[in-house]
């Protein structure tokens with residue numbers, strides 16, 4: 001093969017691999033300054049971030065309360081970014097549609113938040129609203145529990161801390177779970193996003209990417225960074 005063809009085929013292969021490896025960065029506004037929420041969200045796009053991660057906590061499913069529908073509605077008016085809502089609430093079927101109507105693009109619920117048939121109904125309801133449906137598991141829930149819903153999931157979120165608070169330490173013992181979920185996504189439902197959430201920074205990002213995650217939530221690491229552009233770059237590279 002002539003040299004220039006070889007070079008071209010190398011470039012095509014490289015670009016293809018880059019596309020395959022595309023990593024989405026989803027800063028969690030739980031760590032943002034809520035007084036300046038508009039500017040904080042604007043900084044996600046100006047720093048090269050991809051999604052807004054919107055954490056909803058009810059004080060029952062997790063021992064904390066965060067934001068809900070009115071804040072999401074305002075956020076929707078103020079940004080074109082993809083909004084990734086993470087519902088840490090019990091019985092999510094009753095509220096999932098309201099989060100779709102308020103402007104979420106993707107609504108993730110927890111497998112532990114209700115009985116399986118209700119979880120499946122909630123995911124159907126999200127799809128009927130024309131939105132993406134995600135399913136998340138707490139650290140103690142084994143990967144194989146997700147097999148019951150993987151066929152319906154546009155995204156699987158593996159928690160790498162106990163849900164409820166930002167700024168916690170990454171649980172290294174979640175890495176085998178991420179690898180396992182990667183394997184069955186590839187086998188059973190290719191194209192499903194594999195997101196991780198909790199304790200993600202430049203060091204842990206490498207570990208979860210190698211394990212197979214393609215979507216990285218980062219709260220405190222992003223919002224406390226002096227230079228958010230460099231922070232996003234570090235999470236990707």
Ligand code: DX5
Nearest residue numbers: 028163164166167199219220
């Ligand atoms: C925790 C939330 C996370 C949190 C992550 O329950 O789901 O999205 O904001 O924060 P960091 O990245 O600081 O661990």
Ligand code: ZN
Nearest residue numbers: 028055086197
């Ligand atoms: Zn979250």
